[in-house]
Amino acid sequence: MEKRRTDCPALPAGWKKEEVIRKSGLSAGKSDVYYYSPSGKKFRSKPQLVRFLGSSVDLSCFDFRTGKMTSGKLHKNKQRARHEPGVSKSGKPDLNTALPIRQTASIFKQPVTKVTSHPGNKVKSDQQRASEQPRQLFWEKRLKGLRSSDVSQEQMRSMDLPTGLQCIGPDPSQDCLLWAIASALHLSSGPISGQSSSAEKNPAVWTNSNQPPCRGFTVSEQQIRDQEQVVNQVRRSLEEALSADFMARNAEHTKVRKKR
DNA sequence: GCCACCGGTGGC
């Protein structure tokens, strides 16, 4: 047990756990637990691990001392998830949510950049972090067969992608490409332009995991303007629907008050 | 300057 690094199945491949028994001092006999990233970086607390792994690994149930996932805390988290804003305690969607919330923000965890202008401050950067984030190729396939449905359990229609986008990789379906593009748009700060021509010939070797698995494409100014119009139109429709709903609610409210 | 190691303490 002492001073031996062992594999830790609860963490991504390559991570090691070490338990060191204290030999002297008041705390002799007690032990310290350390973890080592695949590159050898040492971690001595759970917050430190969480900071490093970010959203790539869910450590909420991870027990730092044992190195295992605990099932006890799982229930607490599930209960809390049901009480998120926008959902009432009965589990049905709460249509009275006051503030509009960008729903995708909670699905795709995004890093927060802290900018400090104080001259004395040192900003620590972790170059290893980015290179050690595990990235799976063709992860879109895992979502195959899953469809989103609305509040009445009705399956929602998938979005239509512009024609001309050519999927490359093991799954040529439009759904997979849609998921990949949506994810890339949320996770990448750079432009989304598809794969290089070499990835077309051998996707398993040359696929760039930061880009969706489709043939390289360009977006014209005209297409951007067209899309702006579509978005504006949808916003107008939403505005009309919301104000109609608001008026109907008001009318209903005054009717009830008159009855009393 | 680095880091293994132990002490101190805040939160439970």
Place this chain on the structure above:
DNA sequence: GCCACCGGTGGC
């Protein structure tokens, strides 16, 4: 009272 977390430092 326990212990997770992190500060501090002695030894290299």
